[in-house]
Amino acid sequence: MIEPTSPVLLQAHDVTIGYQGRNVVNRLSIGIERGRFTALLGPNGCGKSTLLRALAGLLAPKSGAISLEGQPIAQLSRKQLARRLSFLPQIPRAPDDITVRDLVEQGRYPHRRPLAPWSAADRAACTEALELTHMVALAERPLAALSGGQRQRAWLAMTLAQSADILLLDEPTTYLDMAHQLELLALLRRLVDERGKTILAVLHDINQAGQFADKLALLSDGAITSIGPPADVITTETIRTVFHVDGMVLVNPMAPCPLFLPRTALASIDAADDDTMRS
């Protein structure tokens, strides 16, 4: 039994997850700690998105259990879960004529009772979400008319309007230019530090992950290879095994975290690529 004070908020215990005949994640266990920013990294097709979808309750594991504060999430209704946990897929799709405001207001769905009017709390959550993502000025624009980066921020705003304490984000920095990537990561950092949110995000840039996240988890072939603070995880050895990239680890002169400088991809990358049907 997990105590309420336990640092682990969301936990996958010995889960095997797959589609049809193929297992993507094999007997994996991971604990997502309360009030921390955990970054999930790994090569294409290693099962990151699959793991995230299972943690969000969208994909039932074939075996093993996923629990929220010790309670199996399978026992919660979809709406109950959605009030605690929000999930932003890698490529979310909306009806093409929806405006940013209408999109963000959808985030309130799990909080609204049938036929209940729009409440002050709903309005406040949406306004705050739009402000945090700098989308107020674009609120009345159709989603389809925005740039890739603006669209990504609109989706993040919807996720924030959901007011869940856990955010699962699948590659939130894709489509963003460097400035917007840094801005988004800084926003995630603030949400953790100031609002006590728990974040698990799939990221691709290991140096950005090291700079902004509290913990890194490396996933390879459906199993956690390495997990811990950036300084423990970012080593030439782990990166060679997980990403098949050779390079060196430097001391980041601007931040108290290591910096990985890649040199060359190792030959075995082709073997890993055969397995990239689902990521």
Added chain:
Amino acid sequence: MNRGLTLLVLLVVIVATLSLSWGDRGLAPQDIFAALQGDPIAAIILGTVRAPRIATALLVGACLGVAGAITQAVMRNPLAEPGLLGINGGASLGVALLVIGAEGAVGHLMPLAGFTGAALSATAIYVLAWRGGTSSIRLILVGIGIGAATGAVTSLLTVLGDIRDVQRALAWMAGSIYNADWTRLRWLAMWSLPALAITWCLARDLDLSAFDDDVSGALGLPLQAMRAVLTALCTLLAGAAVAAAGPISFVGLLAPQLVRGLSSRHAIRLPAAAVCGALLLASADLVGRLVQLPAGLLTPLIGVPFIGLLLWRRRND
């Protein structure tokens, strides 16, 4: 209230008044007023012929409009229509089987046969598209398949059947409301009004259904259950409409399309699609009376150019 919706309601009132007035014996607005006050001749014309017909046109149009809005959200395709759920094909097959296959006078059973055929066909599509859950695209593909199959069997029946029976079946398949009366209208209302009300209560769930599975699921929508409920509602509405008026094409596609621009919210879209559907069918029926054609033959005349326009406007997408 939404300005576009107000305009639509006004247009419906105008078309309905015109329909009440126009006929072999014209009635001025004061005659309509007189009928309400108890003038016997005007009351007979209005009460037994025109009023039930117009009320049926309005209600059938509203059902088709809402059924279309549901289909477009559930199938996540702005060009989807209730016909994709096999409603019209199934209803036509049901009626063809009854009229051509059964002996004796069966005219009064035609609405029931139509509704049963529609419901069976929609259920078959839903069940066949099920594979550990349904997906929008599989519903569409299976729907096209079942539609082709029911169409083929109906054609076969019309080739093999007695020519007089075939003629009656084909007349029904043209889609018309000329034989509306209060009894049929009461049946239609009994089926459709609760379904319309329930659909409106599910407006928010419809909003989310139009998103992809992961987004709507992560926001707490019980996707499979909601899709089943919405498909059932759509079948009920379109099935009741087809039972009352025969297969009327394009209203279910056009009405929700025309009101898309008013709002992305189904709380507005649903009533707007209902009013727009009512307007389309009442207008088609009015024009149909002027040129002596059933309304079901006129809706494609509006529908086909509109599809052309849609494709033309999206030619660069």
